[in-house]
Structures are given as C-alpha cells and as structure tokens.
Amino acid sequence: MNESFPPPPESESLLRREAGQEPAGAPKPSSSSGDPAFGGSGGVSELDVDELKTAVTSLRQLLLLTLAGLVVLLFTVNLLLFHQVGLLRAQVLQMSRQEREMFSFLEDHRTNGAPYFVQFLNVLDQFAARDPHFAQILARYPRFQIPRPPEGVRQPTLPGVGTGAAGEPSGTNAPSPESP
Amino acid sequence: MKKSFPWAGLLMALLFLSLVINVGLAYQYVKLARMARQGASEILALNERVAAANRDRAVLQALALESIKYAATNREMLRAISPFFPTFQRLGINVNTNPPAGQRPNPSRP
Numbered sequence: 001m002n003e004s005f006p007p008p009p010e011s012e013s014l015l016r017r018e019a020g021q022e023p024a025g026a027p028k029p030s031s032s033s034g035d036p037a038f039g040g041s042g043g044v045s046e047l048d049v050d051e052l053k054t055a056v057t058s059l060r061q062l063l064l065l066t067l068a069g070l071v072v073l074l075f076t077v078n079l080l081l082f083h084q085v086g087l088l089r090a091q092v093l094q095m096s097r098q099e100r101e102m103f104s105f106l107e108d109h110r111t112n113g114a115p116y117f118v119q120f121l122n123v124l125d126q127f128a129a130r131d132p133h134f135a136q137i138l139a140r141y142p143r144f145q146i147p148r149p150p151e152g153v154r155q156p157t158l159p160g161v162g163t164g165a166a167g168e169p170s171g172t173n174a175p176s177p178e179s180p
Numbered sequence: 181m182k183k184s185f186p187w188a189g190l191l192m193a194l195l196f197l198s199l200v201i202n203v204g205l206a207y208q209y210v211k212l213a214r215m216a217r218q219g220a221s222e223i224l225a226l227n228e229r230v231a232a233a234n235r236d237r238a239v240l241q242a243l244a245l246e247s248i249k250y251a252a253t254n255r256e257m258l259r260a261i262s263p264f265f266p267t268f269q270r271l272g273i274n275v276n277t278n279p280p281a282g283q284r285p286n287p288s289r290p
Contacts, residue, residue, distance in 0.1 A: 060188070063188060064187050064188060064191060067188065067191035067192060067195060068191055070195055071191055071194045071195050071198060074195065074198035074199060074202055075198055077202060078198060078201050078202050078205060081202065081205035081206060081209055082205055084209060085205055085208050085209050085212060088209065088212040088213060088216060089212055091216055092212055092215050092216050092219060095216065095219040095220065095223060096219065098223060099219060099222060099223055099226065102223070102226040102227075102229075102230050103226070105230060105233070106226070106229055106230065106233060109233040109236070109237070113233075113236075113237065113240075114236070116264065116267045117236060117240050119264075120240065120243070120244075120261070120264050120267070121243070123260050123261065123264075124243065124247060124260075124261075126260075127256070127257060127260050130256075131254075131257075134250055134254075134257070137246055137250070138243075141239055141242065141243055141246075142239060
C-alpha cells in the first residue's frame with residue numbers, strides 16, 4: 001500500500017505556475033514552510049543564509065583582529081610615552097636642583113661675598129692713595145660693583161627653586177668685616 | 181543558542197582604557213617638555229651670572245694675595261687688611277702673614 005503524502009504548498013504553487021495556472025508575480029508563501037530542495041520559493045535560501053553567516057563571521061573576526069591590533073599598538077605607544085615621561089621627569093628634577101644651587105651661590109655672593117669685596121677694594125683704594133707703588137699694583141686689577149639682579153628676570157619656574165630671594169641690594173648696608 | 185564570550189566588548193573596553201592612559205601620558209610629556217625648555221633657558225642665563233661671580237672671586241683672590249704679599253713688607257697694609265682675614269680664609273686664601281724665609285720687613289717703611 002503506497003502512502004502518498006500531499007505535496008507542500010510551495011511545490012503546489014510551483015506546479016501550478018508551471019501548468020500556467022498561476023501568474024509569475026503571484027505572492028509566494030513564506031520560506032519557513034518552504035521546501036529547500038526546490039530553492040526556497042519563500043525568499044533567501046539556506047545556501048544564501050550560510051553565505052551570509054560565513055560573511056558575518058569573517059567580518060566579526062576581522063573586527064576583533066583590528067581591535068586587538070589597535071590595543072597592542074596603543075599599549076606599545078603608552079609604554080614608550082611612559083619611559084619618556086620618566087626620563088624627562090628625572091631631567092627636570094636634576095635641572096631644578098642645579099638651578100637651586102646656582103641661585104643659592106649667587107645669593108651668597110650677592111649678600112655675603114660682594115659687599116666684602118667692595119669694602120676690601122675701598123680699603124685698598126685708600127691705601128693706594130697714600131702709596132703710589134701699591135697704586136700701580138692695584139691699577140692692574142678691574143673694578144666691580146655689588147651684582148644686581150638683571151631687569152626683567154623673573155622667578156624660576158621649576159618647582160622648589162629660590163622664591164622671594166631676589167631683592168635690591170643696598171650698598172649702604174654692607175656688613176662690616178668684623179661681623180661676617 | 182550558545183552565547184560566545186564578548187571579545188569585541190572586552191577589546192573595546194581595553195582600547196578605551198589605553199586611549200585614556202595615552203592622553204594622560206601625552207599631557208604629562210608636553211608639560212614636562214615645556215618645563216625642561218624653560219629650565220634650560222634659565223640655567224643658561226644663570227650660568228653667565230655664575231661665571232661673572234667666579235671671575236669676581238678670582239680677582240678678589242688675586243688682590244688678596246697681592247695685598248698679603250705687600251703686607252709682608254708694610255705694616256700699615258697689614259693693619260688695613262687684617263679685618264678681612266676671615267673672608268680670605270672663607271675663600272680659601274692662605275693668610276699666613278709671616279714672611280718667607282730670607283725676607284724681613286723693611287724697618288725704614290712705616
């Protein structure tokens with residue numbers, strides 16, 4: 001006894017179309033109930049779906065690879081920047097230390113050294129006025145004044161370097177030799 | 181349907197974090213480079229002043245030595261410069277006023 005199964009709806013419309021009973025532009029039934037063996041009269045076939053799935057998978061992989069590459073690139077750049085920042089910070093610290101030493105030396109020279117120099121020169125001048133022989137010796141050496149900070153010099157910008165130390169020197173307040 | 185691990189989300193989060201760190205490091209670098217540039221120009225200006233101060237100290241040392249040498253034969257000079265002996269010693273100048281062997285102060289000079 002042969003069992004005959006009723007043909008599926010898509011095949012029915014296909015058969016009818018082939019028999020000329022149904023126009024070509026007739027709406028096709030949904031693909032969910034379609035027979036894949038007949039090419040899916042409802043729309044996208046399984047083959048197309050598989051192709052689409054493959055394409056999406058490859059695109060996803062490409063995106064992940066690109067993101068991973070970008071992460072590695074940024075990590076490398078960050079590593080390089082971190083190293084450079086460390087070197088630069090050490091350099092700036094060393095420069096600020098050097099600037100602080102120079103400022104302290106100049107302030108010491110301006111407040112403790114130069115007034116004594118000027119006073120010493122004045123004493124030698126007074127002696128040279130009475131002793132021409134020493135005046136000849138003294139004439140070989142240059143004169144100098146108490147150094148003043150040059151105009152327009154601003155306070156140093158490096159951190160921790162001499163603040164509030166620059167001031168107008170007062171020649172009248174030069175310390176006496178007995179009191180250092 | 182089995183859910184896969186959200187690699188894209190994780191990578192995006194890592195990328196964003198790296199970007200933030202990168203921006204912060206770049207800002208630090210630019211700030212430190214500007215400070216280093218300013219510091220270099222200031223040190224250059226200070227170098228000139230330090231050189232001038234060292235020249236002055238060298239002149240003072242030479243004058244001090246001359247006056248000490250002159251004071252070996254002139255008591256008035258010795259009296260005039262003796263208050264400055266502590267300064268000379270601070271500058272590292274030998275203030276030994278005893279005349280070298282073979283030389284005596286000239287008694288005829290005041």
